Amino acid sequence: MRAQQSTPRISADGLRMAALLLFVALFTAYSAGPFVWVASMSLRTTTEIANSPYGLPWPPHFYKFASAWFDSNYDTYFFNSVSVVLSAVAVLTVVGGMAAHCFARYSFRFKGLLYFLIFSTIIFPPQVTVIGLFQIMVEYGLYNSRLGLVLVYVSIQLPVTIYILEAFFARIPKDLFEAARIDGYSEWAIFWKISLPVALPAISTTIILNTILLWNEFLYAVVLITDDDKRTLPLGVLRFLGDQLEDVGMIATGLMIAIVPVVLIYVFFSERLIQGMTAGAVK
Amino acid sequence: MAIVALDNVGKAYGDGKIVAVRDVNMTICDGEFMVLLGPSGCGKSTTLRMIAGLESITEGELRIDGERMNAVPAKNRDIAMVFQSYALYPHMTVRDNLGFGLKRRQTDKALVKRRVNEVAASIGLTDYLDRKPHALSGGQRQRVALGRAIARDPKVFLFDEPLSNLDAALRVSTRAELIRLHRELRSTMIYVTHDQVEAMTMGNRVCIMSQGKVAQIGKPMDVYLNPASTFVASFLGNPPMNLIPAIVGEDVIDSGCGRIRCKGFQPGRKITLGLRPEDLAPIDSAAEAVISGRVISMESLGAETLVHLDTGGAKPIILRGGRETPAQLDEILHLTCDLSMARFFDADTGLAITPGDKK
C-alpha cells in the first residue's frame, strides 16, 4: 500500500527537482558565462577571436598580459588605484572606527541628529554632491590630485563604514569597557586596545568591502581626475578601450587585469565579503 | 586598605525626574566585607557603580580614606571590580588579562611578570596562562576575573554579583574561596548580590536596600533576628518570616486565628506580627495557640519539612519542622511560639516597633 503511494510521489519530486536544476543551470550560465568568455578571450589574439569568438583559449597567449601591462599605462593606473584605495581604506578604518566607537559607547547631545545626518547620506543621489564637490575641490586645490580623491573616497564610504562598525561595537558588552576604565586606561587607549581588537571581524569586513567598492569607483574619479598619470584603473580601462578600439583581444586582457585582484580577494574572503556587501540589506 | 564613606549619596537621571538611589549613608570600615543585598532594581548595583566611578554621583559625597572622590575618575580611585559577566578581554590570554591593569600602573615588566605568576598560582591557573577566555570553563573564567582584581592590589575590591553565572556547586566552593581570600588580603570589599545566602555567609555586615534606599545595615545575624521593617523580614530568610496582621487587645495580641500574650501595647492598635517559620512549634491545646490553621501542603526537603497552613489570611503560614512529617494534610494544626522570638511591626509604616514605641 505504502509502496504504491510513494512511487508516483518520488517521480513528482524528481520532476520538480529536474525543473529546479534546469533553472539553476540556466541562471548559472547567465551569471558565469560572461566571465568565462572574457577570461578565455584574454588569452587569445584578436585574429583568433575574429575567426571564432567562442573558441577555446588554446594555445594560451600569456604574453598578452605582459604587453597590456607594459605597452600602455596600465602599471601606472594599477598603482594609482592601489595607493588611492589603500590610503582611503586605512583612513576610513581609523576615522570610521573612532566615530562608530563613539556612537556605540557614549551618549551625548545631538547624537540622534548627527546619526540621522550621517546615515541619510547613504541614500543621497551622488548627483547632488558631485557638482558642488567639483567646485570645492578646485578651490581647495585638491582637483586632479590623488590626495583629493582619497579624501572624497573616505567621505563617500564613511556612512556605511560607521554603520557596520557601530552595529558590531554596540554588541560588545559594556562591562569590558568599564573593566578597562577601572584598570586605569584612558578612553583613547580603550579604543585601541579593546574596541578595535575585539571588533576585528567587523573591521576586516569593512576593509574588504571598502577596498572592493573603491577599487571599482568611477563617477568621482572621472569628475575629479584629468591627468593620465593620475588615473585609477576604471578610468584607465576606459582609456585603454579608446586606444585599442578594435583590438578586442587586448581589451579583454585589460579587463582581466582589472578583475583579477577583486577575484583574488573574493577567493580568500568570500564569506567576509558577502557579509560586508549585504550588511546594509539584512534587517 | 581603606575606609569608604558615603554621605547622603544619591543618583538621579534625567534632571532629577527618575531617582535610582537616594540618601545612602554608610561607612565601610578598613578591611570590612560589606554586602549590598536587595531585589533587582533596588539600586545596589548603581550604588556600587557610583563607588567605582562608573556612574556620576548626583547628590551627596563619596570619600575613600577621607578624600572626596566624586569627581575623581574611576582609573584614579585605586579600586578593582569583578563584574557579573567577568568582562574578561576576549582577545587577550589569561596572562595578559591578569597583567592588563598592572601594566598601566607598573612599568617594570619583570615586576608585572612576577606578580602575574604569583596571582595565577594563588588562584590555581598557572597551567592556563596562555589560553584565551573562550577556552576556559565558567569557573576558570570567574577565577581569572578574580585574579585580575587581586593582581592590582587595590585599596577597595568591588564585586557585582560575581557568582550568579556559576552553577550551584561551583557557587558554594567559590563562596568559600572568597571568604578565605578576604581573610588573607584583609582588604575592604564591597559585594553586591541578590542572594541572601551569600549575604549571610560572607558579609561582616549587610546593607539591605529597597527602592533606592537603605532599609537596614547590620551584622547578618542581627538583621536576620531583628529586621527593621516588614520588607527586610520578608526578604531575608527562606522561607521568609511569616507576617500576620493582628490587633492588640487587653494584654494580648489577636492574630485572627490565635492569640499571643503580650503586654505594653496600646489596645486597639493594628500591628503586623512577625514569626520565623523555625520558631513555630505544634501544640495540642487550641486555647494556647498563637496561630491555628488547616494544613494545605507539606514539602519534605530531606533535612526539614515545610508545612503550609491556611489560616484564612492572604498568605499561608509556614512552619519549618523536623525531618519527620509533623502533620497530616487537611489536619487542623495549632502552633505556639516563644514570645521572645516574636517581632512586631507597625501595620501602616511596616517599621519594627521598638520597646519604647509600643504605644
Place this chain on the structure above:
Amino acid sequence: MANQLARPQKERDPANPIGAITAFLLPALLIYAAFTALPVLRTFYNSVHLIVPNRPSEWVGFTHYIDLWTDRIFWKAVWNTLTWAIVAPLLEVTIATFLALCLYAKVPFSRFLRIAWFTPVLMSYVVVGILWSWIYNYEWGAVNTLLRAIGLGSWAQSWLGHPDTALASLILVTTWMWTGFNMVVILAAMSSLPSEVLEAAELDNCGWLAKLWFVILPLIRPTLLNLIVLSFVGKMKIFDLVWVTTQGNPLWSTETVSTYVYKRAFQWSTFDLGYPSAIAVIWFFIVMAGVLGLTFLFRQKDKLEY
C-alpha cells in the same frame, strides 16, 4: 577645601567624557562637513545661480527650475531612470527569491552556486559595461549568436543601438549584476527562519507551495521590501554603466538623470553649473520622496515576533 567649593554641584558624567567624545567624532565630522555637507549646500546654492567660469556667479532665482519644466531631455531622463528604478528591483528580487528557494531546497552544489552567483556584483561597472556591450554586439555578440544558433536569426539586432531595445538591454545587465546579491540576502533571511515554524506548518499539512506562500514569504517580507528599496535607490543613482556603454544614446533612449547632469555640467560647452545643479536638487527631492514613499507604503504595522 577651596577646590571642593569651586567645583560645581553637578559632577561630570564619568561614563560620557565630553572631551573624548569630541576627539573621537571630530575627524569624521570634519570629513563629512567638508566633502559631503558643504558640496550638497553648494549644489543647492548653484541651482539658483548662473555659474560660468571666470565670472562671479549671478543670482537668477528659479529660472533654472522653470527651464527644466520644458526640458524634454530632462523628462526623458527622468522617465528612463524611473522605469529602471521600478522594473529592475522587481526583476531582481523575484528571480532572486526563486533562486534562493532552489538553494533552500538543497539543490546540489548550493554552497558553490551561492558564491558564484554573487560574483558579478563585485565587478566595476566599467568592466561590466564593456563586457556586455560585446555580448550585445550585432555581429559576434553572444545574444545574436545564440539567436542565430536556435534559428531566430531574424530577431538578431544591435541591442544597444536601437532606441526600442537599448534601455531594456541595460536593465538586464543590472539584473545580471544584482540578482545574486539579492539571492544571498534572501537566502540568509530564509535560513534564519525558526525551523519550529516551518515544522509546525508541515504538521498543519501545508504543501510546498502553501508553505512558501503562507509561511516563508510573509516571514521574509521585511527583507524583500528592504531589498526593493535598496535596489530602487541604487538604480536612481545609475551612471557608470550607461556612461561606458551608450552614453545615453541612441536618441536619449538610455539617458539617465545622472548622465544628463554629468553631460550638462562637464561635457556640453554650456559650462553653466547652475542648471545641472538644479537638476540634481530636483532629483535629490524625488529620490528622498521615493524612499519615504516606499518606506511608508511598506511599513509594517506590527513587528513580527517569533
